[in-house]
Amino acid sequence: MRRKRLYEGKAKVLFEGPEPGTLVQYFKDDATAFNAEKRGTITGKGVLNNRISEFIMTRLNEVGIPTHFVRRLNMREQLVREVxxxxxxxxxxxxxxxxxxxxxxxxxxxxxxxxxxxxxxxxxxxxxxxxxxxxxxxxxxxxxxxxxxxxxxxxxxxxxxxxxxxxxxxxxxxxxxxxxxxxxxxxxxxxxxxxxxxxxxxxxxVETGERMDKDRFRRDLGGVEEAYQEVARRLGVLPEAGPVDLKGPKSVQ
Structure with missing residues (x-):
């Protein structure tokens, strides 16, 4: 289904939402650092960040911290309020x-x-x-x-x-x-x-001091995909399919 693309940033794309006042936020695998001077791809990052952000935003909403998050739509997209x-x-x-x-x-x-x-x-x-x-x-x-x-x-x-x-x-x-x-x-x-x-x-x-975030990409430490997967695993939100299938539709990427 063709949707109106409203904005594309370094890590996400925003599309017109299904209802007034909503947007669809699509998570890409693209990675940038140092004000986009360094660019690359972290396979599956969009899927993992979608799940992780959904988990955290939902918990914050539950404890009374308001967010724009409404619900996750699929592996790479979530419905958010337009702000x-x-x-x-x-x-x-x-x-x-x-x-x-x-x-x-x-x-x-x-x-x-x-x-x-x-x-x-x-x-x-x-x-x-x-x-x-x-x-x-x-x-x-x-x-x-x-x-x-x-x-x-x-x-x-x-x-x-x-x-x-x-x-x-x-x-x-x-x-x-x-x-x-x-x-x-x-x-x-x-x-x-x-x-x-x-x-x-x-x-x-906590135990080893190992970095489990985008610094692994910034500093060429390797194991970037595995670090993101490990954060998702510890939060209990690693996609059931695991690290396979984590490429997005070519029409968006």
């Missing part, structure tokens, strides 16, 4: 890693004294720069009350996911969230949007 994306990435850091460790010359793996929340402006052209509340409010990307609400939600998500992953033997090092404005009955509320998966989280094995 106006806030042009910010909200990053929560529990452990020094990646660019944060380099920026402050801190050894990777150093626990932070408390969770640190950072904002990045969503712009591939500018390289998603780190920004402050003053930048955000001056350019009108979000109001102070919006930022307060996003930080509160981000810290609640951090508390919940830290416990969830710890129960699976995984350490939540840091993660990225995106938010959207959902309009209902002429009222606006902020909800979590996009996805939560090994694409957007740093996850290390």
């Amino acid at each position: 106006e994306i806030v042009p910010l990435e909200v990053v929560v850091r529990n452990v020094a890693a990646g660019q944060f460790a380099k920026r402050f010359k801190v050894d990777e793996g150093t626990p932070l004294p408390r969770a640190i929340v950072e904002y990045y402006y969503k712009s591939d052209e500018l390289g998603d720069p780190l920004v402050t509340e003053e930048h955000i409010t001056a350019f009108g990307w979000a109001a102070i009350q919006d930022l307060d609400e996003m930080v509160q939600m981000a810290l609640r998500v951090n508390d919940y996911l830290s416990g969830l992953f710890r129960g699976c033997g995984l350490r939540l090092v840091d993660f990225k969230l995106e938010f959207g404005r959902l309009w209902e009955d002429e009222q606006m509320r902020l909800v979590l949007a996009d996805e939560i998966s090994p694409d957007s989280c740093r996850l290390w094995d």
